[in-house]
Amino acid sequence: MIVTPLNQIIPVLQVAIGPVILISGVGLLLLTMTNRLARTIDRSRQLAQDLHSPIAPNREHTLAQVSIIYRRARLLRLTIALAALSVLLAAVLIVTLFLTALFHWEEGFVISLIFIGSMGSLVTSLVTFIYDIHLSLVALKLELKQVKPDLK
Numbered sequence: 001m002i003v004t005p006l007n008q009i010i011p012v013l014q015v016a017i018g019p020v021i022l023i024s025g026v027g028l029l030l031l032t033m034t035n036r037l038a039r040t041i042d043r044s045r046q047l048a049q050d051l052h053s054p055i056a057p058n059r060e061h062t063l064a065q066v067s068i069i070y071r072r073a074r075l076l077r078l079t080i081a082l083a084a085l086s087v088l089l090a091a092v093l094i095v096t097l098f099l100t101a102l103f104h105w106e107e108g109f110v111i112s113l114i115f116i117g118s119m120g121s122l123v124t125s126l127v128t129f130i131y132d133i134h135l136s137l138v139a140l141k142l143e144l145k146q147v148k149p150d151l152k
Contacts, residue, residue, distance in 0.1 A: 012101040019090040026087050026122060033083060033129060037076040044069045061146060068139040075132045082125035089118035
């Protein structure tokens with residue numbers, strides 16, 4: 001068995017702190033994203049119940065809202081999956097850092113690829129999250145147009 005001295009492991013621990021903080025931060029983002037998904041699902045169920053009502057007011061308007069909400073739910077699913085992939089890659093990065101230190105591998109390229117993958121996944125997740133926010137405003141505008149038709 002290869003024995004790695006403690007003085008070589010301590011710098012690895014220091015380097016691993018960054019990905020650990022990333023995992024914590026993305027975890028909070030995931031909480032926000034899953035809450036938005038839950039709200040979207042609740043709203044879609046409410047609209048579906050309105051559509052089943054015998055006196056469904058303005059059916060076309062409700063169907064347009066359902067369409068937007070379904071798009072948002074699919075987009076949020078993608079957003080959550082990408083953020084979770086980012087966390088997964090950060091965890092793999094930490095394990096890889098320790099394995100390279102323990103076995104004295106010089107795998108900087110692999111570590112760089114894992115980090116780039118993690119950041120790329122996070123960036124894509126945030127872009128889709130911003131697009132979800134845009135769609136929620138589109139849905140709000142659609143709903144408010146019933147109250148104020150001249151809304152721009």
